[in-house]
Amino acid sequence: MRNVAFLLIVVWLLVGFQSPGADEEVTLIFEVEGSSKLAAGEIESRIPRVEVLAVYDTIFNGVAIKGKVKELEKIARLDMVIQQYPVAVYQALYQKTEPFSTDRLRQSLSSSYTGKGVKVGVIDTGIDYHHPDLAGNYRGGFDTVDFDDDPMETVGYGETLHGTHVAGVIAANGKMKGIAPDAELYAYRALGPGGVGSSVQVIAAIEEAVEDGMDVINLSLGNDVNGPDWPTSHAVNKAIELGVTVVVAAGNSGPGAWTVGSPATSSEAITVGAYSFPEAIPTLTFPGEKKVVALHTLMGSKTWDLTKKYPLIHVGIGDEEIMDAKGKIVLFERGVIPFSEKALKAYRSGAAGVIIYNNEKGSFQGSLDGVNIPIPVAAVSRSAGKWLVEKGINENQWGETKFKEVEENVAPFSSRGPVTTTWDVKPDLLAPGVDIVSTVPGGYKALQGTSMAAPHVSGAVAVVKEAHPEWTPSQIKTAILSTADVLEKEGRLFQPTEQGRGVLDIEESINPSFLISPFALNFGRVKDEFFKKEIPIKVTNPTNQTFDLYFEQPDKKAGVTWRMPSSVSLSPGQSKQVDIHLQLSKTFVEEGIHEGFVTIRAGKDVYHIPFLYMKETADYKKVSGFELTKSMNTNHQLQYRFYLSENIERIKVALYRAGTMFHQGEIFKAENLKAGMNKGVISSDGTNLQGTYIAVVTVENNKEEEEYTFPIGFE
Incomplete structure (x- = not known):
């Protein structure tokens, strides 16, 4: 597939959608029946004004096609097309900023x-x-x-x-x-x-x-x-x-x-x-005070290594020249001035360290944006910052750094x-x-x-x-x-x-002394008044010694009954199936997710199998990924698409103007929808929708209603 051209076109998900015009070029992925290469050829032959960007035939039968909206609408109507997907955005999953963690793991090998x-x-x-x-x-x-x-x-x-x-x-x-x-x-x-x-x-x-x-x-x-x-x-x-x-x-x-x-x-x-x-994190406190404030160093900051007591000076957001900061910890409020600028100003004034407290509720993480500042810079919550001002500034006390041991977490x-x-x-x-x-x-x-x-x-x-x-x-x-x-x-x-099952253990992974499959007992949703389910697990002894397994049931709860063998013997290389039974009386089961571990003991070794069951009223999103766009071939129709995590008795969608929350009207309602992807076309009654809106999606099950909001954008 490396012989095709390629272009990045993205549609942002979960932060609003824009409806392209009929002559605007966009990219869609079409899932097709049969050979994706034959499908691509047929599409190019029948609709020559579109461009095939990629052909997928190894892990997904489909084609990525770029073209004008009105041309892509023609493709969507072809019999070979199973489904079409917008081009979703994926982002690298990282957040902030000490020895190499890999060394710590490899030393155990x-x-x-x-x-x-x-x-x-x-x-x-x-x-x-x-x-x-x-x-x-x-x-x-x-x-x-x-x-x-x-x-x-x-x-x-x-x-x-x-x-x-x-x-x-x-x-x-x-x-x-x-x-x-x-x-x-x-x-x-x-x-x-x-x-x-x-x-x-x-x-x-x-x-x-x-x-x-x-x-x-x-x-x-x-x-x-x-x-x-x-x-x-x-x-x-x-x-x-x-x-x-x-x-x-x-x-x-x-x-x-x-x-x-x-x-x-x-x-x-x-x-x-x-x-x-496990680590030792720095904290700041004052003489005679039991309370300590945890200090979270900013990404790019040197380690907080102050060992003496230091006076504090409060300089607000740092928009004015800092006076008399030599040998002190400078306390800033977050806002307006970049972190690196605040820290640099404090350093040039002779400060020993910098603390920036939040300007709103909660804590935060930040970065010095590559600026090399030779004094430590840390962040604290708003409440912690106010406490530092009260004790350190108003009562004129010197702050002392202490280190608190924190467990792995x-x-x-x-x-x-x-x-x-x-x-x-x-x-x-x-x-x-x-x-x-x-x-x-x-x-x-x-x-x-x-x-x-x-x-x-x-x-x-x-x-x-x-x-x-x-x-x-x-x-x-x-x-x-x-x-x-x-x-x-x-x-x-x-x-x-x-x-999940816990923390990675590389040494044991190479030479496991015991194997369990599947790794978790997923009993699913409890719908019936009297719920019963059996999950078989496979236990294997890969060693050259015989050992006995002893099963321990989870803590007893009203209306919950577990059945499993008390013990199982495994010869060298032997595998056995063990059935884990769960029986529930729904009346006694509390709402929400119920989870824990079934414990297995093998000599001195202890193993844990996760389990999960959930009463049907558990608090998860019933609707996600709601999209509303103008039809590719007419402005008088709207296309909708959304994902349901369960069957829904009724659903309705109302549209409101963003900002003013002016009610545009109820645009869609339906009954008895199935879990999974739902899509369709509705009439916009000739209304020319432009600008940004809020779609309020209301779902009803068992006479209970839940509302979800999604931002929508029209050009």
């Missing part, structure tokens, strides 16, 4: 495996293949943004570094050592300037990577659609079916539930959330599951994703996000693949998830939708 001979494809912003830590392992790739053989990071305007950072975690081999330092690196640039790309490029990149024979694909990108039926999720599943292990970042939309986005919603992929290592930004309609537990596991130092063009940098967690797992997959070249993606996933270490805090296990 006694194995000599380094990923040698394993091909790893990084679908991202490209790779700086000139970086001395990456040049030796780089083998090539492809650019689906510019559609050439040069997948270099974007330079100049909109310059990027994300893909180089991801690649370093996987397979750097220089000053930095990645998890798999001898793996063969391939870059597939699907995200262009600013780290933004489209579903056309992402699907094309997956296809290129599969055709190039990758053993592993890393996707540190995603969107906000919490559903399993998006085209990229299907593409990921197909790639896995063809023998490639695919690792996907869960997303950075946590800590709320239902925030995992496609393609991390893929049932077959290894979806990775982020956690932080699930990163608050890490997206949580479950996945709508399938009710899958996601993420599958956790890996380091906070303050991860890795390669970037020109050196090294600390970033955080699930984008940084996923490549730790991709590197681990490469190591496992070297050790067991005959293993399938399913076997590799089973080994990695079976051996993850469950994460707890203060004696409480984090929930399955926060951590």
